[in-house]
Amino acid sequence: MDVRIYYEDTDAGGVVYHSNYINYLERARGEFLRGHGFSVRQMHDDGIIFPVVHIDIHYKAPARLDDLLEVETRIVNVRNSSFVAGQRIYKKDEGKLLVDARVTLACVGEGMKAKRIPAELREFLTSIKAE
Numbered sequence: 001m002d003v004r005i006y007y008e009d010t011d012a013g014g015v016v017y018h019s020n021y022i023n024y025l026e027r028a029r030g031e032f033l034r035g036h037g038f039s040v041r042q043m044h045d046d047g048i049i050f051p052v053v054h055i056d057i058h059y060k061a062p063a064r065l066d067d068l069l070e071v072e073t074r075i076v077n078v079r080n081s082s083f084v085a086g087q088r089i090y091k092k093d094e095g096k097l098l099v100d101a102r103v104t105l106a107c108v109g110e111g112m113k114a115k116r117i118p119a120e121l122r123e124f125l126t127s128i129k130a131e
Contacts, residue, residue, distance in 0.1 A: 004066070005066060016062060016064070021057070021099050022057070038124070047109050048109060049109075050106065052103055058099065060097050061097070062098070063091060067091055068091075069092060069098065072089075072090065075129045078126045080117065083104075084102055085102070085105065088101070
């Protein structure tokens with residue numbers, strides 16, 4: 001997924017404010033699922049949500065105003081009621097790695113109680129898991 005950097009994304013130093021990268025990662029995970037036929041909205045309407053329960057993020061280099069970034073998402077671990085997405089953000093024109101993150105998401109239902117990942121989604125995530 002591509003992300004263009006605008007003024008609203010930057011801090012007083014003219015670089016992307018650190019928490020904005022988390023927003024880009026979130027959008028990319030949604031687009032990743034959508035691109036593979038899974039509707040985050042439909043799962044939400046069915047009472048299945050995937051809150052982030054842990055993020056390990058390494059900021060390698062800054063992005064600046066008007067940069068075009070590319071966010072890569074891959075699946076690195078799948079359990080019964082959670083999965084881990086490995087995500088990287090690159091400066092698109094240079095291929096330079098800016099952010100490297102691992103994001104753990106839990107599958108929860110009503111009352112925020114853990115539940116199994118729906119079978120079809122779990123099978124898909126397992127089938128594409130990075131080695």
